[in-house]
Amino acid sequence: MSFPAYPTRVLSTEEIQRYREDGVVMIKGAIDRNWMALVESGIETARGDASLVGRFMSRKVEGYQMDIFLWKRIDALRDLIYYGPFARWAQQLMGAQEVRFFYDQMFVKEPGTDAPTPWHQDLSFWPIRGEQVCSFWIPCDPVNRENSGLLYVRGSHKWPQRFKAISPDYVAAIIDEQMDDIPDINAHPERYELLDWDMEPGDILMFHPLTLHGSYGNQSRTRRRRALALRWVGDDVVYAPSAKRMPIHFEHSSVPGGALQGAAFPRILPEMDAQERAARARPERPSTGKLLRSSLDNAVAAARLALKPNRTASLKQTWSKSDT
Numbered sequence: 001m002s003f004p005a006y007p008t009r010v011l012s013t014e015e016i017q018r019y020r021e022d023g024v025v026m027i028k029g030a031i032d033r034n035w036m037a038l039v040e041s042g043i044e045t046a047r048g049d050a051s052l053v054g055r056f057m058s059r060k061v062e063g064y065q066m067d068i069f070l071w072k073r074i075d076a077l078r079d080l081i082y083y084g085p086f087a088r089w090a091q092q093l094m095g096a097q098e099v100r101f102f103y104d105q106m107f108v109k110e111p112g113t114d115a116p117t118p119w120h121q122d123l124s125f126w127p128i129r130g131e132q133v134c135s136f137w138i139p140c141d142p143v144n145r146e147n148s149g150l151l152y153v154r155g156s157h158k159w160p161q162r163f164k165a166i167s168p169d170y171v172a173a174i175i176d177e178q179m180d181d182i183p184d185i186n187a188h189p190e191r192y193e194l195l196d197w198d199m200e201p202g203d204i205l206m207f208h209p210l211t212l213h214g215s216y217g218n219q220s221r222t223r224r225r226r227a228l229a230l231r232w233v234g235d236d237v238v239y240a241p242s243a244k245r246m247p248i249h250f251e252h253s254s255v256p257g258g259a260l261q262g263a264a265f266p267r268i269l270p271e272m273d274a275q276e277r278a279a280r281a282r283p284e285r286p287s288t289g290k291l292l293r294s295s296l297d298n299a300v301a302a303a304r305l306a307l308k309p310n311r312t313a314s315l316k317q318t319w320s321k322s323d324t
């Protein structure tokens with residue numbers, strides 16, 4: 001068998017076209033149950049062993065859990081990324097020769113968890129720039145709007161605005177004052193074309209990181225919502241860090257303006273990079289120094305934001321009746 005695995009089915013021209021036009025496409029039954037078993041096992045391991053960043057990112061809402069760069073310490077997820085069919089889908093979707101893995105992220109909302117994911121674009125706060133970028137969102141529970149299935153604003157990846165990064169965990173350090181305010185989409189739903197799907201384990205969402213997306217809290221009393229996001233980059237992507245973009249805490253050798261490279265962003269296609277793969281033989285956790293630096297930056301940014309009450313009000317989004 002050759003790796004990464006060939007998907008049980010490739011994307012059709014219509015599906016790729018839908019992704020390009022709408023900024024998101026949902027593919028039913030794409031992931032076979034062996035790969036789904038790795039997704040679920042990785043999420044369950046992560047839930048029982050949160051990283052320091054994960055503990056910081058999981059807001060103080062009972063039942064909400066988020067963590068990133070899980071594949072650096074959880075072998076099931078490393079194997080999923082290196083050997084699963086995802087890199088080949090990313091290659092097709094982005095029309096890229098080279099495919100690198102950017103990072104993974106877990107989102108868990110237990111039944112009744114009042115933690116909406118605010119409307120946001122991902123690329124605005126990522127320390128990269130380029131066209132060939134895509135995200136996959138993989139639920140391992142049945143999801144619909146009630147238990148926090150994702151909503152998308154159709155075609156918003158083509159809008160000219162770059163919105164302030166209201167990340168699900170409200171990290172103040174990445175809110176860039178120079179960027180546009182996100183409109184309060186739920187207060188005026190008639191102005192937008194919203195897309196969402198009922199999904200089952202094995203289904204996958206593929207979306208462009210400029211497509212506005214968000215979700216309600218988990219309003220179901222019985223159904224959990226566990227999901228894993230995988231982010232991919234292609235040939236034209238460059239490293240573009242800045243003070244207001246997500247810091248990378250893992251080792252890599254990318255330089256600003258150059259291609260992503262090094263152990264944090266492994267090349268999977270056209271062939272795996274042997275050195276990067278060897279570097280992942282052992283789990284990596286970020287140094288405490290880097291994490292302390294980031295949390296200090298965030299505390300300073302949060303204090304600055306709190307001193308501007310009008311700015312905070314303009315970031316508000318309507319997600320429940322009490323928000324209106």
Ligand SMILES: O=C(O)CCC(=O)C(=O)O
Nearest residue numbers: 107117122137215227229
């Ligand atoms: O699962 C969620 O609530 C958020 C997902 C998301 O924003 C993403 O994958 O970019």
